[in-house]
Amino acid sequence: MNTVIGNPLPRVEDARLLTGQGKYIDDLGTPGNTAQAAIVRSSYPHAYIQSIDITEALSVPGVKGVITGKDVQTYLNPFSVGVSTPVKYYPIAIDKVRYVGEPVAVVIAKNRYIAEDAAELVKVKYETLEPIVDIEKSIEEDAPILHENVGSNIANHRNFHYGNVDQAFNDADRIIKHKFNFPKYTATPIETYGIIAQYESSSDQYTIQANFHGPFIIQSVMAGALKIPSNRLRIIVPKDIGGSYGIKAGTFPYMVLCAVASRIIGCPVKWIEDRQEHLSASSSGTDRVTYIEAAVKEDGKVLGLKMKMIDNVGAYIRAPEPACLYRTHANSTGAYDIPNLMIDGYVVMTNKLPTGLIRGYGGQELYFPLERIMQMIAFDLGLDPAEVIQKNLIKAEQFPYHTASGGIYDSGDYEKAFHLALDTGKYQEFRQKQEEARRKGKIFGVGLACIVEPSGSNMGYITIALTPEERAASLPKSGASEAATISMDPMGSVNVRISTTPSGQGHETVAAQIVSDVLQIPTEQINVVAELDTSTSAWSIASGSYSSRFASLGSSAVYYAAHKVREKILKIAAHHLQVAEDDLTIENASIYSKADPSKKYSVKRAAGSAHWNPMSLPEGMEPGIYETYFYTAKKAEAPDENDLINSSVTYGFVADLVTVEIDPETGEVNILDYITIHDAGKLLNPLIVDGQIFGGLVHGLGGALYEELAYDEKGQFLTGSFMDYLVPTAPEIPNITIKHIESPSPVTPLGAKGLGEGNTMSAPVAIANAVSDALKPYQITIDSLPLSPNKIWNLLSEQKVTNS
Amino acid sequence: MGVHQIRLTINGKTFVEEAEPRMLLSDFIRENCGLTGTHVGCEHGVCGACTVIVNGSAVRSCLMFAVQADGEEIQTVEGLSQNGELTPLQQNFKECHGLQCGFCTPGILMSTSDYLAKNPEPSKKEIKEMLSGHLCRCTGYDGILKAIQKTVEDNKETILIEGS
Numbered sequence: 001m002n003t004v005i006g007n008p009l010p011r012v013e014d015a016r017l018l019t020g021q022g023k024y025i026d027d028l029g030t031p032g033n034t035a036q037a038a039i040v041r042s043s044y045p046h047a048y049i050q051s052i053d054i055t056e057a058l059s060v061p062g063v064k065g066v067i068t069g070k071d072v073q074t075y076l077n078p079f080s081v082g083v084s085t086p087v088k089y090y091p092i093a094i095d096k097v098r099y100v101g102e103p104v105a106v107v108i109a110k111n112r113y114i115a116e117d118a119a120e121l122v123k124v125k126y127e128t129l130e131p132i133v134d135i136e137k138s139i140e141e142d143a144p145i146l147h148e149n150v151g152s153n154i155a156n157h158r159n160f161h162y163g164n165v166d167q168a169f170n171d172a173d174r175i176i177k178h179k180f181n182f183p184k185y186t187a188t189p190i191e192t193y194g195i196i197a198q199y200e201s202s203s204d205q206y207t208i209q210a211n212f213h214g215p216f217i218i219q220s221v222m223a224g225a226l227k228i229p230s231n232r233l234r235i236i237v238p239k240d241i242g243g244s245y246g247i248k249a250g251t252f253p254y255m256v257l258c259a260v261a262s263r264i265i266g267c268p269v270k271w272i273e274d275r276q277e278h279l280s281a282s283s284s285g286t287d288r289v290t291y292i293e294a295a296v297k298e299d300g301k302v303l304g305l306k307m308k309m310i311d312n313v314g315a316y317i318r319a320p321e322p323a324c325l326y327r328t329h330a331n332s333t334g335a336y337d338i339p340n341l342m343i344d345g346y347v348v349m350t351n352k353l354p355t356g357l358i359r360g361y362g363g364q365e366l367y368f369p370l371e372r373i374m375q376m377i378a379f380d381l382g383l384d385p386a387e388v389i390q391k392n393l394i395k396a397e398q399f400p401y402h403t404a405s406g407g408i409y410d411s412g413d414y415e416k417a418f419h420l421a422l423d424t425g426k427y428q429e430f431r432q433k434q435e436e437a438r439r440k441g442k443i444f445g446v447g448l449a450c451i452v453e454p455s456g457s458n459m460g461y462i463t464i465a466l467t468p469e470e471r472a473a474s475l476p477k478s479g480a481s482e483a484a485t486i487s488m489d490p491m492g493s494v495n496v497r498i499s500t501t502p503s504g505q506g507h508e509t510v511a512a513q514i515v516s517d518v519l520q521i522p523t524e525q526i527n528v529v530a531e532l533d534t535s536t537s538a539w540s541i542a543s544g545s546y547s548s549r550f551a552s553l554g555s556s557a558v559y560y561a562a563h564k565v566r567e568k569i570l571k572i573a574a575h576h577l578q579v580a581e582d583d584l585t586i587e588n589a590s591i592y593s594k595a596d597p598s599k600k601y602s603v604k605r606a607a608g609s610a611h612w613n614p615m616s617l618p619e620g621m622e623p624g625i626y627e628t629y630f631y632t633a634k635k636a637e638a639p640d641e642n643d644l645i646n647s648s649v650t651y652g653f654v655a656d657l658v659t660v661e662i663d664p665e666t667g668e669v670n671i672l673d674y675i676t677i678h679d680a681g682k683l684l685n686p687l688i689v690d691g692q693i694f695g696g697l698v699h700g701l702g703g704a705l706y707e708e709l710a711y712d713e714k715g716q717f718l719t720g721s722f723m724d725y726l727v728p729t730a731p732e733i734p735n736i737t738i739k740h741i742e743s744p745s746p747v748t749p750l751g752a753k754g755l756g757e758g759n760t761m762s763a764p765v766a767i768a769n770a771v772s773d774a775l776k777p778y779q780i781t782i783d784s785l786p787l788s789p790n791k792i793w794n795l796l797s798e799q800k801v802t803n804s
Numbered sequence: 805m806g807v808h809q810i811r812l813t814i815n816g817k818t819f820v821e822e823a824e825p826r827m828l829l830s831d832f833i834r835e836n837c838g839l840t841g842t843h844v845g846c847e848h849g850v851c852g853a854c855t856v857i858v859n860g861s862a863v864r865s866c867l868m869f870a871v872q873a874d875g876e877e878i879q880t881v882e883g884l885s886q887n888g889e890l891t892p893l894q895q896n897f898k899e900c901h902g903l904q905c906g907f908c909t910p911g912i913l914m915s916t917s918d919y920l921a922k923n924p925e926p927s928k929k930e931i932k933e934m935l936s937g938h939l940c941r942c943t944g945y946d947g948i949l950k951a952i953q954k955t956v957e958d959n960k961e962t963i964l965i966e967g968s
């Protein structure tokens with residue numbers, strides 16, 4: 001049998017999804033007495049709750065009960081979070097609301113229609129307070145304070161020095177600096193949040209089914225919030241999740257809210273979020289202000305960087321935040337060889353929706369200022385941006401490359417990939433075209449971005465939010481683990497159980513490919529089970545899908561678990577055939593001796609012996625075939641006392657070239673061509689790989705041009721429907737060319753790295769660079785997103801006014 | 805609120821169910837008729853996930869009340885493949901990786917089936933226009949577009965072969 005890893009195999013998931021047989025959360029059966037929840041939410045960004053009158057709501061026929069913050073307090077602790085600031089976050093407001101959309105009451109009724117009717121009858125009286133939404137104003141002296149017990153709006157602050165930054169800035173010919181704003185945007189999976197929660201008093205156990213997908217460290221966080229031993233919280237994740245892109249990961253307050261509601265009301269509670277709730281009150285990306293300063297030589301070489309970053313986590317800080325600030329810590333200097341680095345990182349709270357994971361998490365916020373400043377350096381020095389990038393890129397012979405902040409870039413050939421981007425995009429030719437176009441009054445531009453795509457998060461990175469002294473006082477955290485279980489039943493059929501809770505990434509297919517290769521069984525005969533059940537699955541704190549960890553970690557767990565099975569059946573065959581184990585190999589479901597191929601034993605028979613005839617097994621061997629492997633990548637140490645941290649396991653590379661034309665009349669940005677070159681190590685399934693890249697790129701494009709969760713200056717939420725929150729549709733998608741080079745990772749057994757987030761990180765800045773390049777003759781610099789026609793048009797007209 | 809008896813056919817099968825006048829067709833199909841292949845993504849007519857075919861036209865079932873569908877003939881994603889055989893469009897979605905999480909897929913399949921039945925040879929631009937009524941956050945639309953284009957091409961070939 002040929003190997004199937006690396007083949008563009010169509011997916012095993014598709015047959016059920018194409019015929020309406022997917023099993024998403026809202027498709028699962030519920031016990032007959034299940035009630036439905038509707039949530040009453042705050043319409044104020046910042047206010048004290050004076051009173052909540054539920055009498056009228058309770059009188060609606062079919063209503064089973066209404067609960068408020070006061071009712072849940074007995075059963076809950078605030079969610080724990082990885083910073084020392086004492087922010088108290090509950091899944092429902094207790095005495096104060098801090099963002100528009102924050103839950104204040106939950107109505108439980110026979111069905112959703114009744115619950116929503118009754119929710120409208122709940123009367124809440126508020127005493128309004130001054131809101132704060134601006135990042136920088138939130139840390140001013142007289143800013144309204146969200147959490148009185150914290151005393152300021154700062155949730156976390158850390159300062160990092162690596163190398164000799166002062167020296168670098170002294171040696172520089174020029175210092176180039178600018179301030180950038182990255183907006184708050186989200187991912188809008190088409191399936192919203194969904195939960196079925198059930199409390200059983202006899203065992204004091206909560207069972208929650210939800211389209212939540214990790215990291216499963218949150219299981220411990222939720223058990224803590226529910227004040228129960230962790231084995232009394234059973235989380236079951238359905239095999240199909242209708243997209244997430246991170247939004248359904250991390251602290252999922254509604255799971256705890258529905259669980260408590262089930263306990264108080266005394267029946268299972270189901271809740272399916274609606275779109276407005278999703279946009280206003282689920283989770284979102286983190287908006288950031290960055291002040292960046294680069295110390296540069298006249299030839300474009302960057303000697304050092306200073307970055308002051310201020311992340312806005314919204315009304316409450318919740319796990320895994322402040323991870324947006326730290327996920328990319330190891331790759332803070334991107335694709336460049338810059339040994340001197342200073343980071344001053346703040347995390348602030350304002351009256352907006354709390355944030356969490358999102359595709360690209362931290363990457364787009366980091367690369368927006370970094371890649372913009374690279375272009376500004378070029379413009380300032382009168383050099384070509386490609387030349388400045390080239391001058392600073394890490395060279396092939398420098399791998400494994402140690403970054404200033406502790407990262408170990410495992411493999412790559414950045415120059416090769418970058419040149420491939422320039423050649424594919426016909427960079428020089430475009431420059432000429434641009435000149436001609438300018439003469440004709442047309443506005444053309446080209447943008448470049450080179451980014452490092454981290455994948456497989458080291459669970460220790462988040463502790464970098466604490467000082468080395470604070471860390472020393474607690475249990476160290478490290479590793480990037482994942483588990484998989486593979487079993488062979490009495491008839492020799494294979495079941496694979498994964499804990500990577502996919503939401504469309506095709507993990508079932510890739511797991512089947514890997515097992516097929518190791519055990520030499522056709523993929524069609526392998527059954528992959530993607531449901532995760534914390535009471536019965538093999539899992540660990542890092543389990544789940546986020547930080548593109550399947551290709552680097554999940555696949556490795558499957559690979560090694562398959563090898564354990566392989567070893568066992570080879571041992572059984574060796575025993576029966578009376579040959580040495582290493583003389584045996586497997587092909588086409590048959591085990592045979594390499595020395596004497598006539599000595600054969602079928603895989604089915606080996607599995608059969610383990611079940612039907614355990615007396616025939618070699619001395620000391622356990623019956624049955626059921627193997628679990630817990631994998632952790634080795635290069636995932638806890639941060640050291642100098643704050644050095646290798647925050648991810650593998651590091652891919654993306655080089656983008658994008659060309660745009662801007663309509664001077666409307667300000668509309670029209671993308672002419674988008675070229676993206678990827679190096680994600682060994683590709684496990686190219687069909688799925690390109691699908692992931694397209695999806696990530698279009699999300700990045702949305703971030704660049706359309707998407708923003710907008711609030712007015714009074715904290716009112718403005719984008720509560722798909723009419724206001726714009727996401728790209730098919731006609732907006734430009735020509736996209738994807739090319740690959742493969743520098744296998746030495747860190748993972750299959751040489752694979754994670755991917756699918758890279759362009760979400762790179763596209764916003766690549767497009768911003770193209771637009772800045774186009775508008776260079778007008779002295780316009782792009783330092784915020786999204787680049788809506790309105791924004792560009794305003795910039796252009798302001799410019800015309802100052803020129804005239 | 806009073807309930808009405810609603811009789812309709814879905815994928816050729818008759819359903820007689822009771823519903824309040826305010827019940828959405830999408831909820832009726834999913835909850836009363838148990839056909840959960842039709843998905844709900846926004847309930848305000850933008851995402852297209854809930855699209856079904858009512859009397860030969862693609863409609864958003866979240867924008868219609870169940871009582872309005874009384875007596876009508878409806879097709880949902882469950883009715884596309886016959887005897888376990890995927891339709892050519894479904895097959896091409898699989899081959900061209902036109903779906904990831906699959907949540908948007910049923911709606912897109914229904915719109916496209918309806919559209920291609922009426923416009924057998926659309927241009928790429930026309931296909932994109934048709935797709936603009938659907939949101940997909942996974943695929944970037946590339947695989948979807950390829951799958952539909954391939955279906956159009958395959959159809960042309962079949963017509964040629966049949967005609968020759």
Ligand code: FES
Nearest residue numbers: 845846847852866
């Ligand atoms: S659910 Fe009907 S269009 Fe979105």
Ligand code: FES
Nearest residue numbers: 904905908940942
């Ligand atoms: S496949 Fe997931 S939204 Fe389209």
